[in-house]
Amino acid sequence: MRVASIKTVMLAASALAVSGHTPARAEFPEKPIEMTVLFGGSAQTIGQVLADQMSKQLGSPVVAVSRPGGGGAIGYSYVKDTAPDGYNIVWNSNSISTVHYQGNLPFGYDAFQPIARIGMEVPVVAVRSQSGWDSLQDMVEKVKATGRPLKVGISGLGSFTHLTAAALFDKLGMKVVYIPYGEGRAPAELLAGRIDVAAQWPSQFVPHVQSGALKVLCQTGAKKTAGPIDTPTCAEAGAEGLDVTMWRGLAAPANTPPEVIAKLEAAAKAATDSEEFKKAAHNLGFTPAFLPASEFGQQIESDDSTIASLMDQLGLKNQ
Amino acid sequence: MEPVLTALSAGTSVDVLIAALFGSAFGLVFGAIPGLTFTMALALVLPITFALQPTAAIAMLLSTYIGGASGGTVAAILIGVPGTPSSAASVADGHALTRAGKASLTIATATIVSTLGGLFSLVIMLFAVNLLAQVALSFGPAEIFALVIFGMSTICGLAERSMVRGMIGGALGLMAMTIGQDPIDGVPRMTFGSVQLLQGIDLLVAMIGLFAIPQVVETLAGHRAGHQMKIDTSSIKVQLPTLRFLFSYRWNILRSSLLGTIVGAIPGTGGPIAAFLAYSQEKRLAKHPETWGKGDMGGVIAPETANNAVTGGAMIPMLGLGIPGDPATAIILGGFLIHGIQPGPLLFTERPDVIYTVYFLFALSYVLVTILQLLGVRLFVQALRVPHQILALIISVMCVVGSFSIRNSFFDVGAMIVIGFFGYVLQKCRIPLTPILLGLVLGPTMEREFRTAMIMSEGSLSIFSQSPTALVFFGFALLIVAFHVVGSIRSRSAGEARPA
Amino acid sequence: MTTPALRDRWTGLVILLVAIAWIIGSEYVIPSGYSGSAFGPRTFPTGLGILLAILAVVLIAGTFRRRDTLPPPAPSDAVDEPAKVSTRDEMWGAAATFGFLIIYFVAMQVLGFMLATVLLVATFNYFVLGSRSLVTTGAVALGLGVGVWYLMGHLLGVYLPTGMLGLGV
Incomplete structure (x- = not known):
């Protein structure tokens, strides 16, 4: 009858099994972390699997909260407006660039601090x-x-x-x-x-x-x-030179302290490397491809300019 | 025979029963609270199923879905605020029956017919899953648009006294739904630069505002004036329907089940449209349609049967094609995939044991949901003993909490209050509210399918005339409108003939 | 008191004005799309606005045709017309409802769910609804606050606002 309790027990058990030590007090995270999920379908499911694995790594719940709508604009706006303390992160993707250049989001990728790339999806x-x-x-x-x-x-x-x-x-x-x-x-x-x-x-x-x-x-x-x-x-x-792939990863609002980012990055890495995540990703047709924060940031930046010129060329760019 | 036995042995272990029981109860509570839906319940349950063995995981997902599809009824009947949009069609007659002191009989009847509808859809699934999957595939944008137009025609049946008022309500609902991001081009419409408004008006937020707020105002005004709502509290006792009583509605139940299953299988439609279609169909066929809307049990049975038959219908494209028709079945599909089960045509030939397990767990979930609800009836009706002004206060708190929790957003709470205000004013101006909800439910689908069809045909309306299915539904819609126009002209001339 | 026909006339007029404002708004505010289809983002809003305007005219026309000879039909809506309540009481009910909702809405953002619920439900019940017993008032407020908090936050795993004060409840 009790989700939270079952979850707590599971979390406690796995935290003990995984780490064997409890994080000292007043250390991040002290309370549940909210992971905003922007889309439904398999993107949501894999996001929930990731949140579940990260909970085990951090010893504190990471909760996937659905904020769909506006091609991602709703969720991005919500997370951008939260305090940059690491308790609000977003399960993001190239949609940050597409929704921005489409003209529905007044800010772009630089409103967020990259945490880690989790995987790639190729249409x-x-x-x-x-x-x-x-x-x-x-x-x-x-x-x-x-x-x-x-x-x-x-x-x-x-x-x-x-x-x-x-x-x-x-x-x-x-x-x-x-x-x-x-x-x-x-x-x-x-x-x-x-x-x-x-x-x-x-x-x-x-x-x-x-x-x-x-x-x-x-x-x-x-x-x-x-x-x-x-x-x-x-x-x-036959389509020479074509290269379009989508990444999915995690990001926090800009100006989140680096030590918090590092902690989330480590948890994301451990989660992505876990057997459970790999198995679930395989079953869901998702390709794990972890990339640390700095390299992820570079990829976001270069993809953003690619998407901008592509959308401009195809007449889809409004901003 | 062997796959059936495997399914039975896999489906009767203790952990599966516990998972199903948990899911049923969890889904029921989510369905019952306005604002919380089975989609949300499924999203919350999904991570728990990661750690379970596949059969228990499927049991938990299916029972949560089925519990959530059944739970909305209780609130609709008891307090006149539907727990889910699917049960909105049951409010008129269901709540009127509660005011007549028949709350427990109505809830129990609704519970039982819901189960019959769900099990009927399972039987159809057993025998005709491939056929119905093909029917579902044959519904493209043009056909779905025609079906939605047919659905809109039920406004006539909902507001028979004045079709103009009903249509004004429907138009207002459709207009409200165009606010936000355009479904095709993605441009903002009537948002005036607000990102919050880009997501549009949430159907659940609007439903809570429209149904609950005018009711709270009315109760508090009545409290001030010193009289209580007309609920016969002396007869709050648990009363179950007799078999003979249920049998007298057999054709209603059968027709509504069939309608619900088919509508459920078609992508982009779902519970609310099935419920409203069943209501209007059965009202037209009823011996005494004039009692509908004032507390006719048929007006609860039809929508409740249909909206649960949708559950089996919605499983058909998900299982048979691996294509989910709505966000809820998409989550269930995710749960299947995580456990290495790939729904689709091959599942039926290669893993019949999985298919039979799903069927068995589907039936098991319905049994558990029914038992829980029938046990709960005794408890639910006690809510009527609460003084009405206190009940109104509780409803207000739940409205705020419910609309907040849809997206953890205060914007939605504000929207709920504003919509509630408009709903109250419109009701005072005798514009009925149910057609507004129908417009809200059908609006997005209607526009998206029409414009998608137009893009497909490169702007030619012949896409509709070339589809026999679409023509049939347009024909149905015209017939219904004609039926009601003739009816209202006749009654008006009869009224004018009388000396004033 | 206004007659039903007169009230309908006003209703129709207001709806007509809303429809006209809506049509103008949708033609000027909504950008044209880029799908290249003849039916763009404006088609439905404008079309619905025109439909609403026509319906409003029909409603107004109907009030002249009927000449108030017919008894006012009861609304066929889901929510029944209550027993006769004076306009004064009606206004009081509306003011109480929306007053409570708006104050609660604001208070919850500052105080969080628990505090806002307990304080406001108690205050409202005692001073506005005129509950005579302090015990009942307290029990209802605490029961509702703690009950919903436990049900939603703990049994169902749904998040409730914690407020700006960071009291954690």
């Missing part, structure tokens, strides 16, 4: 198995021959999957209609034959690739990632 491009398209090149040739536009299902206009698909089809020089379905519906629309292509996260296609209904043409990263579905990179498949 993939899928078609129906009966489409008659064997590869990306094959599709490009056959569709160009018909002269009709390709219908591509994405998560939302200005979303990361939109950006990815736009970058890909721009490189391939194809005429495309983007159909925004919101989180998670594009695979169903592809199965039903209302669209030609879906650009989504690999885990969403797994059951249908296994059953043979769908096939994945390529993944959008420059380097091949060992995800749940084995597929060539789009660059290999």
Whole structure:
């Protein structure tokens, strides 16, 4: 009957098992840490697994709180306005750049202090198995021959999957209609034959690739990632130089003390390295890729300028 | 036969029962408190399931979902404030029955028909999961838009005395839902630069404000004037429906179950629309539709059966295709995946034991939820003994806490108070509130699906006329409107013929 | 007292004004989208505004047609019309409700859930609702404050505001 109590017992037990020592008083963290989660679906689930593992590392609960909406704007605004003491962190992603340049967030990535990158997610491009398209090149040739536009299902206009698909089809020089379905519906629309292509996260296609209904043409990263579905990179498949990947990580409001960041970073590293996290990540189709705060910061910065120029080029930039 | 036996032995161990019992109780409480929903309960339960063995984890997730889908009824019937949007359709008749001293009978009946609806959806799932998964896939943006228009037509049935007032309410609800971030282009609408408003008006916040606040005002005004609410407290005793009583509603229950299961399987719809559709369908078919809205048991049975049949329906695309139709089933899907179970077509052929375990745990959860609720009826009705001004005070506190806890946001509390104020004023101007809620529920889906369809067809309306399914639903909607227009003209001319 | 028809006329007029303001607002405030579709971000808000304006006109027109001959129909809404309550009592009920909610809303942000609930529920119950017994007043306030705090914060794991004073409850 008691969530909190069960959780406390579990936490206490695991804290004892893991560390064997109790942190001294008045040391961070003294109270529960709130981890704001911006999206639903697998992003939320993996965030909860991470929070659960970090709780065990820190010996103090890390609570995943859902603050969805506005493409991430709601959650980012909330965390930015909290005190920079490490008790409010955000499960963030490249969405900080997309939502900023879309014009819905008055501040950008520099309102936050990076803690650690946790993993990478690489969008993939899928078609129906009966489409008659064997590869990306094959599709490009056959569709160009018909002269009709390709219908591509994405998560939302200005979303990361939109950006990815736009970058890909721009490189391939194809005429495309983007159909925004919101989180998670594009695979169903592809199965039903209302669209030609879906650009989504690999885990969403797994059951249908296994059953043979769908096939994945390529993944959008420059380097091949060992995800749940084995597929060539789009660059290999004909879209030369394409490199779009999404990272997920943790960040705190700017000006959070470095020793607090260091503590959270260490807990994030231990959590990411734990067997439980690896197993859950594998089952959810998430690729763990830990990166410490400083390097993570550099990546955020360079990705931000890439996204800005990409969105500008595709006519999606409003800020 | 073997997978069934495996499922039975896996599903009857002690830890599974404890997990299911915990989930049922937890879900019920979340459903019962306005503002807390099963989506939130599932998000809180999910981390606990990480440490459990797979069968117990599934048991806990399913029972939390089912408990949450059932719990909203009690508050709707007892205090007239729905615990979840799915039970909003039950408020009119359910609360009227409470005022007539039939609280326990109504709650018990609602509990039992909820279970019947849920189990009916399970039976459909057993026999027609593939068929229904295909039906769900056949609903694209054009078809869902048509279904939502059909759903909006139920406003006529909710506000029969004045269709204009009902439609004003519906339009206000739809308008309120356009505030915030545009669902397609992502641009801000009517937010005047506020990031808080970008997330739009939360459906639950609006529901609490609309249903609870006018009621609190009314109770306090009545307290000041010195009279009590007309609840017959002398007859607060536990009364269960007889089998004969339930049997007399068999067609209502069957039709509402079928409707709920199908609506549940279609992505982007869910409990509230199923409940309102079932209410309006059964009201039209009822022998005495004039008693509906004033305390007719049929008006509780139809929506409650349908909104629980949705649970089985919603499981169909999740299990059969691995595609969740709403945030709640997305969390359940996450729980399955964590434990290495990949829902989808292959699960049925490769792991029939898992499928039967899910079916068994689904049924088990319904049994536990029913037992807990029937045991609880005795306790629930005691709430009516609390002096009404104190009850109003408790409701006010719960409204504030409930709207805060949706997103841990004080902005939502403020929004709830403002919406409550508008709701109160509109009610005084005799604009009914239920159509406003219907507009709020259906508004986002309606606009998103319409515009998605338009993007797909590159701006051509022929996407609707080319879809037989869409045409059928538009036809239904037209028929319902015509039915009510003719009805109201007839009654008006009858009224004018009478000497004034 | 105003007649129902007169009140409807005013209601219709106010709704008509709201609808017009809304249409103007949606045409000027909402930016155009970039999806390239003929149906952009303004389509629905503007369309709904026009629909509401038409409905308001129909409502106003109806008040002239009916000539107050019909008895006022009872609202067919979920919440029943209460037993006859004077306008004075009605205003008092509204003032009490919204007064409590607004003060509670502000107090909770400063004092946190527990303190705000216990203090305000007791004060409101005793001074506004006229509870005669100090014991009942205290019991209700403490029961509600501690009960909800325990139920939500401890049994359900839902977070309650702790306030700016950092009292932890």
